[in-house]
Amino acid sequence: MTAPTAEASPDAAFPGYLDCLAEADEYAAIDVALGLVDAGVPAERVLLDLVAPAQAEVGERWARNEWSVAQEHAATHISERVVAAIAARANPRPTRGRIVVACMDGEWHALPPRLVAEVLRLRGWQVTFLGASVPVAHLVSYLHRYDAEAVALACALPMRLPHAHRMIEACRRSDVPVMVGGRGFGVDGRWARRLGVAWAPDAPTAAELVADERALRRVPPAQLSHLADDEYAGLTKRRGELIDSALADLRDRVPGMRDYTGAQMDSTVSDLGYIVDFLAAALYVDDESLFTEFVQWLVDILTSRGVPGAAVGATLHHYGAVLHDFPRAGRFLAAGAALIPVPSGAGRR
Ligand code: B12
Structure with missing residues (x-):
């Protein structure tokens, strides 16, 4: 194996490689990656120290609403081509x-x-x-x-x-x-x-x-002995009913929903479903942090898209009221709601 030249390192190549993803320039991205391999950087390092962190950064840019879904898809497609090119070059x-x-x-x-x-x-x-x-x-x-x-x-x-x-x-x-x-x-x-x-x-x-x-x-x-309380099974059985009732509750509280586009409505319904699904998963492994990490992530995602975190808080309270006979779910929902910033001038329900 050739010893890598001093300047040939995934770290040094990272900013330029990210620019290639941002510009959707797959040929330049492949040149950067194969350039490292040809300069003696092990293929494994190029995959894990260049392609992987670049994908994590793609995710951060999408989460901050700086990149559209289309930009993320284009970047991911290029990463897939880069992985294929590296694999073909190494060909073990x-x-x-x-x-x-x-x-x-x-x-x-x-x-x-x-x-x-x-x-x-x-x-x-x-x-x-x-x-x-x-x-x-x-x-x-x-x-x-x-x-x-x-x-x-x-x-x-x-x-x-x-x-x-x-x-x-x-x-x-x-x-x-x-x-x-x-x-x-x-x-x-x-x-x-x-x-x-x-x-x-x-x-x-x-x-x-x-x-x-x-x-x-x-x-x-x-x-998984906690599953004996049947909260997980009960929640998954009621998934559809829960989403419908949360949607009706949102319609009552947010009159502007009448003017939602089809796409806005779809993403609202999928967010209501994600809340139920993450809650169910938290019940399955009996870990409140699974749910609270998700709530923090959802609030950050929505806030960067101009939707106030309070909207999530109200839905968590709604699910908590409907699931009054689910003590573990109630605890997880309350812990999630406690993370949500209270809008200035408003008291928490
Ligand atoms: C690309 C991408 C997509 C693409 C995936 C295409 C593809 N071909 O892979 C698409 C568009 C399909 C997608 C869809 C979604 N995505 Co996405 N996605 C990403 C993104 C930007 C990159 C994924 C990636 O390549 N990561 C790079 C690798 C290297 O990740 P890694 O985890 O560090 O991997 C290392 C270890 O974890 C481990 N490892 C990983 N897998 C495995 C497997 C085994 C067996 C082993 C042993 C080890 C191991 O080894 C790896 C290398 O050392 C991530 C951001 C991120 N940080 O990963 C979001 C991300 C994972 N997605 C996210 C979300 C929310 C979604 C969607 C729900 C979005 C939506 N509203 O539709 C959907 C869900 C789709 C589904 N049901 O699966 C969130 C998840 C957040 C959360 N709370 O869980 C993330 C974190 C984005 C973000 N910052 O918010 N996504």
Whole structure:
């Protein structure tokens, strides 16, 4: 391997690379990335120290409403092309067993596990990357058909954790060791521990873990005895009713909703659904912080788009009133509502 030249580093290339994403200049982005590889920077470092942090910055710009969804999509598409170009340039041949990498059903964040898949490939594994949103039955029959040493499941959104758990259990019934990762399991993997599954914070750790079958299998069991209170099951059964009643409540309180465009209405309904889904996931893993982190994120997103955080607070109070016989949900909703800034001159309800 060539030693990298002093100026060839992902850090130094980062601002220029981000400009390429901002300008949707895929040819220049590929030149920057392959330039680093050709200058002796290991392909793994280019993937993890250039492409990955650039994608995180894309997410921040979208969250601050500085970039539109279209700009984010264009940037992500370029990152995918860059990953493909780096993979083609490195082109390692497998010397180890097969690892299947897949996104949970309903999970469209395929690029993070793709980065993990490429790092595993660079380290000699034969990787089958199944991509976004793989239905559980199809994943299981695939695992039966091909002799996988392990399956790596990705989840970027904590609201998908109950589903992730079902998928993990299904893979285990096929006796294939499971490893999970992605920001959906919490920055420190605490929700993976709750579900009783091996977790890796990043691609290099994933590569070490996947080589250690005993570590993959030797995980403490799931801690989900709180599910006996049926709050999670009760909440998910009432999802539609809750969203309808929150929408009716909003219509009463916000007369301006009459003039909402179809798109504004759609995003309001999906935000009301996200609140229920994140609350359900928090109940599933019995962790208030899952819900409060989400509320903080939602308030920031809406505020940067000119929607006052108080709108979220009122909906949390509404859900709290409807779910008066759900004590855990009531606590989580109250903790979320306590984060919401009270508009000046108004008292909290
Ligand atoms: C691109 C993108 C999308 C694209 C994904 C396309 C694709 N091909 O991947 C699309 C447009 C589909 C999308 C949709 C949505 N997105 Co999005 N998305 C992103 C974005 C900007 C980048 C994702 C990425 O590539 N990250 C880079 C990698 C490297 O991430 P990483 O987590 O650091 O990965 C490392 C580790 O976590 C770990 N790891 C990751 N996966 C795995 C898997 C395994 C098995 C292992 C072992 C390890 C591991 O290793 C990686 C490398 O070391 C992120 C921002 C971000 N910070 O990630 C938002 C982000 C994840 N999205 C977000 C949201 C809200 C959404 C939507 C709900 C938006 C909407 N209203 O529709 C939808 C949900 C879609 C769905 N149901 O899945 C939020 C989530 C916030 C939250 N509270 O959870 C984020 C954080 C944006 C933000 N700043 O608010 N998104």
